[in-house]
Amino acid sequence: MESLQILWFILWATLWSVYFTLDGFDLGSGILMNFISKKEEEKTAIINSIGPFWDGNEVWLITAGGVTFAAFPEAYAKMFSWFYIPFFLILISLILRGVSVELRSKVENKKIFDFFIFLGSFLATFLLGVAFGNLWSGVYVDSNGYTKGVIGLLNSSGILTGIAFVIFMSMHGALWLYYKMEGEFKLKMKIISKKLWAFSALFYGIFIIFLPSIKNPNFILNYLNGYISVISYALAALFMILIKKSIEKGKDYFAFMKSFMFFLFFFIANFSTQYPNIIPSKIPDFNVSVFNSSSSFMTLKIMSIVAIVFVPIVIAYQIWVYKLLNHKLNPDDKETLFY
Amino acid sequence: MDYLFISRLQFALTAAFHFLFVPMTLGVVILVAVMQTIWYLTGNEDYIKLVKFFGKLFLINFAIGVVTGISLEFQFGMNWAEYSKYVGDIFGVPLAIEATVAFFLESIFLGLWIFGWKKVSPKIHLLSIWMVAIGSNLSALWILFANAFMQRPVGYTIAGSRVELVDFKAFLLNQYGWVKFFHTVFSAYVVGAFFVMGISAYHILKKNKEEIFKKSFKIAAYFGALSSIMVFIFGDFHAKDIYKFQPTKFAAMESVWETQKGASYPLIVIPDEKNERNMIEAVKIPYFLSILATYNPHSEVKGLKEFPADERPPVLLTFLSFRIMVLLGIIFIAISFLSVYLSYKNKLENQLFLKVILYSIPLPYIATQLGWIVAEVGRQPWAVYGLLKTKDAISQNLTYSQVIFSFSGYMIVYTILGIIGFYLMIKNAIKGITE
Numbered sequence: 001m002e003s004l005q006i007l008w009f010i011l012w013a014t015l016w017s018v019y020f021t022l023d024g025f026d027l028g029s030g031i032l033m034n035f036i037s038k039k040e041e042e043k044t045a046i047i048n049s050i051g052p053f054w055d056g057n058e059v060w061l062i063t064a065g066g067v068t069f070a071a072f073p074e075a076y077a078k079m080f081s082w083f084y085i086p087f088f089l090i091l092i093s094l095i096l097r098g099v100s101v102e103l104r105s106k107v108e109n110k111k112i113f114d115f116f117i118f119l120g121s122f123l124a125t126f127l128l129g130v131a132f133g134n135l136w137s138g139v140y141v142d143s144n145g146y147t148k149g150v151i152g153l154l155n156s157s158g159i160l161t162g163i164a165f166v167i168f169m170s171m172h173g174a175l176w177l178y179y180k181m182e183g184e185f186k187l188k189m190k191i192i193s194k195k196l197w198a199f200s201a202l203f204y205g206i207f208i209i210f211l212p213s214i215k216n217p218n219f220i221l222n223y224l225n226g227y228i229s230v231i232s233y234a235l236a237a238l239f240m241i242l243i244k245k246s247i248e249k250g251k252d253y254f255a256f257m258k259s260f261m262f263f264l265f266f267f268i269a270n271f272s273t274q275y276p277n278i279i280p281s282k283i284p285d286f287n288v289s290v291f292n293s294s295s296s297f298m299t300l301k302i303m304s305i306v307a308i309v310f311v312p313i314v315i316a317y318q319i320w321v322y323k324l325l326n327h328k329l330n331p332d333d334k335e336t337l338f339y
Numbered sequence: 340m341d342y343l344f345i346s347r348l349q350f351a352l353t354a355a356f357h358f359l360f361v362p363m364t365l366g367v368v369i370l371v372a373v374m375q376t377i378w379y380l381t382g383n384e385d386y387i388k389l390v391k392f393f394g395k396l397f398l399i400n401f402a403i404g405v406v407t408g409i410s411l412e413f414q415f416g417m418n419w420a421e422y423s424k425y426v427g428d429i430f431g432v433p434l435a436i437e438a439t440v441a442f443f444l445e446s447i448f449l450g451l452w453i454f455g456w457k458k459v460s461p462k463i464h465l466l467s468i469w470m471v472a473i474g475s476n477l478s479a480l481w482i483l484f485a486n487a488f489m490q491r492p493v494g495y496t497i498a499g500s501r502v503e504l505v506d507f508k509a510f511l512l513n514q515y516g517w518v519k520f521f522h523t524v525f526s527a528y529v530v531g532a533f534f535v536m537g538i539s540a541y542h543i544l545k546k547n548k549e550e551i552f553k554k555s556f557k558i559a560a561y562f563g564a565l566s567s568i569m570v571f572i573f574g575d576f577h578a579k580d581i582y583k584f585q586p587t588k589f590a591a592m593e594s595v596w597e598t599q600k601g602a603s604y605p606l607i608v609i610p611d612e613k614n615e616r617n618m619i620e621a622v623k624i625p626y627f628l629s630i631l632a633t634y635n636p637h638s639e640v641k642g643l644k645e646f647p648a649d650e651r652p653p654v655l656l657t658f659l660s661f662r663i664m665v666l667l668g669i670i671f672i673a674i675s676f677l678s679v680y681l682s683y684k685n686k687l688e689n690q691l692f693l694k695v696i697l698y699s700i701p702l703p704y705i706a707t708q709l710g711w712i713v714a715e716v717g718r719q720p721w722a723v724y725g726l727l728k729t730k731d732a733i734s735q736n737l738t739y740s741q742v743i744f745s746f747s748g749y750m751i752v753y754t755i756l757g758i759i760g761f762y763l764m765i766k767n768a769i770k771g772i773t774e
Contacts, residue, residue, distance in 0.1 A: 052450035055405060059442045065412050066435035073427020073501075080416030081734035088745040091413060092752055095406040099756060102402035106395075106763055145736050295428040296503040306436055314443045321451045324459050338454060 004300040005290040008071045009275060011307055015067055017267035019060035020128070024263055025256075026050040026057055028173020030097055030121025031166065034114055036174075036192055041331035042185055043114065047104055048338050049180040052325050054101060056318060058094065068278075070303055074293035075278035082139075082146035082279075086127050086153060093124035105338075125169050126162040130154065133161025136270045141281035141288070160210060167203050168263070171196040175243070175259045179252040182330035186252075193247055193255065201240055204266075208233060232269030236262050342742040343733045346418040349746045351715070353410055355708055356753050360404030360760075362707050365479060365524060366531015366566075367397045368472045370559060372465075379465050385551045388772045393535060393555065395767055398453065403760045405446070407753070418742070422722050422732035429495055429504045430485055437481035445474030479527070480520050487516030489723050490714070491584040502726065515580050519714075522573035525566045526710060529671055530703040532563030536678060537700035538768050540693040547771045557682040563675035571668055575631070581717075582632040582640075585724055587650060588717035590643045591657040593628060597642040602628035608662075612654045615644060652719040660712040667706040674699060 029050050037043045068076040080087055097120025100113040130153055137157035140148055174196045178189035239262040246255035274280050279288035330336045371393050378386035415423050448470035455464050494509035495502040539556035543549040582589040594610040604627035605620040626636035643651050722732040
């Protein structure tokens with residue numbers, strides 16, 4: 001039983017990490033769109049670049065949510081009812097953004113849609129950062145549960161992680177666009193990627209330095225996950241440095257893939273610091289852990305079989321579809337655009 | 340009004356709004372896939388024009404359907420935490436499987452379909468629309484099995500303060516779930532068929548590429564005729580399951596107060612909930628209610644008085660929704676068979692008939708909404724029939740102001756979405772085939 005619960009912590013953390021890594025670049029593109037494009041064709045190209053993929057990426061969120069429900073119902077119930085308002089705002093943001101991305105091409109006055117693409121992407125990214133920053137540093141849970149509301153989540157770790165999410169995902173988005181674009185716009189994306197890289201690198205540095213103070217300072221002593229998180233933070237830093245080289249050499253694909261790896265390790269690192277808790281409490285007695293919140297053996301077993309059979313299939317056809325649609329987009333060449 | 344009531348209203352309205360878009364997705368995707376298959380096999384350009392035209396309407400619908408689905412999955416945890424803790428061991432499983440097995444298929448291949456027109460071979464492009472069709476219908480299967488557990492829990496044991504899964508096979512073989520699945524997806528196909536028939540009728544009326552639209556009309560008419568019959572058949576099976584497993588819902592659907600053997604079926608009924616009786620019962624068909632419940636004309640039908648007053652669902656709403664739904668179901672069979680006949684005889688000229696078809700578009704939408712009212716209002720006061728009451732399922736830590744805030748937010752955003760969706764749908768539907 002215990003090993004299944006541990007397996008499901010790993011799968012749970014992996015699903016959320018994959019979600020952030022994948023949706024990260026389309027959220028980032030959504031944050032950046034209005035600021036980096038002047039012409040309508042440039043906006044169209046940006047929307048075309050994320051259009052085929054954002055929905056499939058967001059299904060990882062639905063899956064992560066569904067898996068939290070199925071594998072750790074107690075944690076699922078607590079997490080979403082305790083963080084009621086932030087999650088409500090995240091959902092509304094994702095709704096507005098998704099509809100705007102899909103329907104933008106079908107209306108004449110696109111201004112309001114462009115605004116919602118920015119607002120939805122920005123707010124969802126920031127608030128996901130706030131929510132998960134709190135999970136990684138520990139939540140004020142006592143015998144009444146979490147009762148401090150939205151304000152209680154806007155502490156230093158919540159805000160720091162929220163800003164980190166916005167900056168990192170903007171870089172991720174810029175690198176995606178750098179990879180997907182062609183022509184003059186690509187060069188512009190290269191410059192923007194470089195700038196956002198500098199911000200991200202700086203902020204990652206700040207994040208690492210402040211880490212021990214916003215987290216339980218003992219987390220590093222927590223032997224196994226301590227090692228995993230330290231190694232993952234180091235690997236994330238390594239990939240962060242490597243991104244710069246790829247941008248400078250003009251290797252757009254590798255730059256994006258390194259950003260992808262940075263994201264994966266960044267999230268693995270953070271999630272492993274909270275092991276074995278789904279909702280770590282500042283008061284350890286009230287930790288919501290995999291051991292006191294999981295489903296029954298039978299349910300975890302069935303879920304394991306489903307995950308082991310279907311997740312690789314999903315990953316395989318998702319990669320296949322990415323490859324089928326790997327063409328470049330040039331705002332100055334209408335032939336490459338869709339609408 | 341307390342936060343329990345607002346939470347119920349919020350779930351009901353957000354789910355109902357979501358389900359305005361779901362059935363069209365389920366039905367129209369199959370019709371579009373069929374049209375694209377015909378084009379692929381015959382090379383007839385008319386069909387690819389139809390695919391592009393109805394595909395566009397499908398995508399407008401899908402955009403709103405998909406985003407409004409996200410909020411439902413998370414509302415269980417946000418507003419119904421006690422429910423989630425109580426049933427999560429079982430209820431979470433189909434939700435997680437739905438995402439893993441169905442949503443990915445649907446979303447990833449829809450992206451390929453929208454953006455792959457010139458980028459992938461016609462074969463892969465055709466495959467992608469069928470994957471979307473399979474994915475969306477599979478998702479219906481899993482979510483309806485989750486719902487079936489709330490209606491007729493099976494394969495579980497009560498372990499402390501929650502239910503736990505002990506027999507996954509029993510869960511998957513829940514007869515209630517299978518019948519409900521077929522009843523629901525066929526009703527969605529009726530929505531899709533009437534949608535395509537109605538829009539086609541409009542353009543036939545306007546003499547705008549009417550020869551092309553007669554083709555889509557024909558396909559949709561056959562699809563609608565078959566589906567409306569199947570809805571009816573599975574509806575009958577479903578009623579018998581409800582009689583067996585949810586006697587209070589069955590009694591409320593038919594407004595039966597007294598337990599009776601060889602029960603007759605009054606065509607005209609006016610329920611009087613306050614006095615636990617029907618004000619009027621007239622035009623009785625002998626034995627028919629017993630036949631509806633069990634096939635056996637002499638069987639006993641339990642009345643509402645058999646159950647404590649606090650375990651009965653609201654009668655009037657359940658009863659009216661059910662009656663109107665059934666009436667509409669009969670109308671759908673009549674309309675779609677007439678459509679098949681006229682389409683087969685190539686006599687799609689009658690103006691009045693075409694107008695009737697056009698203005699029938701909303702009817703299946705109304706019927707599916709009423710069906711859900713019967714299913715969910717009729718389930719009350721239970722969240723999980725016989726196990727957990729709705730009032731005990733609510734999150735304990737919420738405050739009135741939190742729930743009012745989210746409720747208002749959903750109402751504002753969904754109203755805007757509704758207006759945008761309706762406007763774009765009408766605009767593009769009227770535009771017709773332009774190339």
